[in-house]
Amino acid sequence: LCACEIFLSTFDLLSLILSPSADIISTVEFNHTGELLATGDKGGRVVIFQREQETKKQPHQQGEYNVYSTFQSHEPEFDYLKSLEIEEKINKIRWLPQQNAAHFLLSTNDKTIKLWKVSERDKRPEGYNLKDEEGRLKDLSTVTVLQVPVLKPMDLMVEVTPRRIFANAHTYHINSISVNSDCETYMSADDLRINLWHLGITDRSFNIVDIKPVDMEELTEVITAAEFHPHHCNLLVYSSSKGTLRLCDMRAAALCDKHAKLFEEPEDPSGRFFFSEITSSVSDVKFSHSGRYMMTRDYLTVKVWDLNMETKPIETYQVHDYLRSKLCSLYENDCIFDKFECAWNGSDSVIMTGAYNNFFRMFDRNTKRDVTLEASRENSKPRAILKPRKVCTGGKRRKDEISVDSLDFNKKILHTAWHPTENIIAVAATNNLYIFQDKVNSEMH
Numbered sequence: 001l002c003a004c005e006i007f008l009s010t011f012d013l014l015s016l017i018l019s020p021s022a023d024i025i026s027t028v029e030f031n032h033t034g035e036l037l038a039t040g041d042k043g044g045r046v047v048i049f050q051r052e053q054e055t056k057k058q059p060h061q062q063g064e065y066n067v068y069s070t071f072q073s074h075e076p077e078f079d080y081l082k083s084l085e086i087e088e089k090i091n092k093i094r095w096l097p098q099q100n101a102a103h104f105l106l107s108t109n110d111k112t113i114k115l116w117k118v119s120e121r122d123k124r125p126e127g128y129n130l131k132d133e134e135g136r137l138k139d140l141s142t143v144t145v146l147q148v149p150v151l152k153p154m155d156l157m158v159e160v161t162p163r164r165i166f167a168n169a170h171t172y173h174i175n176s177i178s179v180n181s182d183c184e185t186y187m188s189a190d191d192l193r194i195n196l197w198h199l200g201i202t203d204r205s206f207n208i209v210d211i212k213p214v215d216m217e218e219l220t221e222v223i224t225a226a227e228f229h230p231h232h233c234n235l236l237v238y239s240s241s242k243g244t245l246r247l248c249d250m251r252a253a254a255l256c257d258k259h260a261k262l263f264e265e266p267e268d269p270s271g272r273f274f275f276s277e278i279t280s281s282v283s284d285v286k287f288s289h290s291g292r293y294m295m296t297r298d299y300l301t302v303k304v305w306d307l308n309m310e311t312k313p314i315e316t317y318q319v320h321d322y323l324r325s326k327l328c329s330l331y332e333n334d335c336i337f338d339k340f341e342c343a344w345n346g347s348d349s350v351i352m353t354g355a356y357n358n359f360f361r362m363f364d365r366n367t368k369r370d371v372t373l374e375a376s377r378e379n380s381k382p383r384a385i386l387k388p389r390k391v392c393t394g395g396k397r398r399k400d401e402i403s404v405d406s407l408d409f410n411k412k413i414l415h416t417a418w419h420p421t422e423n424i425i426a427v428a429a430t431n432n433l434y435i436f437q438d439k440v441n442s443e444m445h
């Protein structure tokens with residue numbers, strides 16, 4: 001067995017958490033060291049999990065993630081001008097790099113982005129001169145001596161406070177937010193436009209990309225995802241429903257309508273099929289940690305692109321090719337429009353993305369090995385290694401295999417995240433959050 005083979009099939013369950021709100025999880029995001037994990041859900045709530053530290057009593061028990069804080073980030077709203085309901089569902093969460101004791105994160109629904117401060121308090125001031133412990137003003141005639149208030153220890157409290165609200169800048173639905181490596185600005189992208197914000201200024205943003213045609217009848221393409229380069233603050237990429245990627249350089253022009261590079265695979269006429277236009281739409285784009293590559297997910301594949309090669313992806317991985325024969329029914333039940341995300345591991349050597357039937361896939365870029373794993377309550381017992389799953393297409397089904405016809409398309413894994421430095425992954429399966437850890441590789445650390 002080569003190390004990769006061990007790697008790809010030794011994930012076991014670290015924590016299984018039923019979303020405290022029992023609502024569908026709509027986004028998952030580790031902070032930059034992986035100690036915190038935030039999820040957003042359909043009900044507008046954000047739940048933050050913290051990794052337990054190793055204790056003397058239970059060495060090697062480090063790793064479990066437990067709830068650290070829960071708060072309501074967005075509420076349902078009504079746009080009276082357009083007679084439209086604005087859902088509270090959290091589309092994306094992004095952590096800001098930590099600069100002091102507090103943590104900051106951005107969360108967004110379709111229209112409004114909010115900046116939250118998450119801080120800890122374990123002391124409270126006591127002994128004020130003019131007010132009592134409940135904060136009521138004292139009868140001044142009883143105040144005879146001047147005292148110095150003191151800080152008294154109390155139970156640890158996690159406080160979450162809204163710091164800024166960035167509203168009214170998007171006509172269409174926000175699909176992405178991305179914090180710039182300059183740590184001062186961030187962008188938000190909707191179907192047709194990308195705006196650049198300063199984190200400290202809420203009343204204006206700069207429109208840096210606008211693909212809205214003068215005549216909406218001529219609309220042929222929408223923006224599906226966008227991200228800043230991890231190291232170069234002037235570079236950003238956005239993907240489109242036509243399967244293309246556009247790299248923009250803000251140094252070249254303030255308005256990035258004219259891309260610096262267009263990444264597009266030449267169409268292979270023999271590979272065209274009735275649903276090609278829908279299945280080639282990019283649902284997610286992610287820069288590698290190194291900044292050298294970009295990964296895109298479309299309905300059937302994951303592709304890796306080299307920033308230096310625009311003509312075609314350098315790698316293409318089939319996620320669930322067996323669905324080709326099922327596209328008609330996947331169109332009828334709208335599944336074909338599902339937006340699957342994708343994630344890199346910390347060293348950019350493995351990629352992960354979700355599929356149906358609560359399956360998720362991993363591809364090792366070096367060895368070209370791949371594996372299908374399943375997030376399920378029955379099959380994941382703590383400390384038991386996940387068994388690779390196989391889907392069989394036609395012919396005789398072997399024991400252990402599952403046939404394409406019995407896949408459950410209501411169980412889908414759209415959102416996953418990989419710990420930035422360790423082999424720990426978070427997988428959202430409707431209202432369950434699974435956190436798996438690669439035993440073998442983490443013990444070697």
Ligand SMILES: *[C@@H]1O[C@H](CO)[C@@H](O)[C@H](O)[C@H]1NC(C)=O
Pocket residue numbers: 031032033034035036096097098
């Ligand atoms: C992530 O969270 C942990 C736990 O609070 C903290 O120690 C760490 O500094 C955070 N990392 C960053 C880069 O924000």
Ligand SMILES: *[C@@H]1O[C@H](CO)[C@@H](O)[C@H](O)[C@H]1NC(C)=O
Pocket residue numbers: 004007345346347348349350364420421422423424441
């Ligand atoms: C990425 O995956 C490889 C397996 O090919 C593993 O050896 C490595 O530790 C992983 N890197 C991180 C940081 O998770």
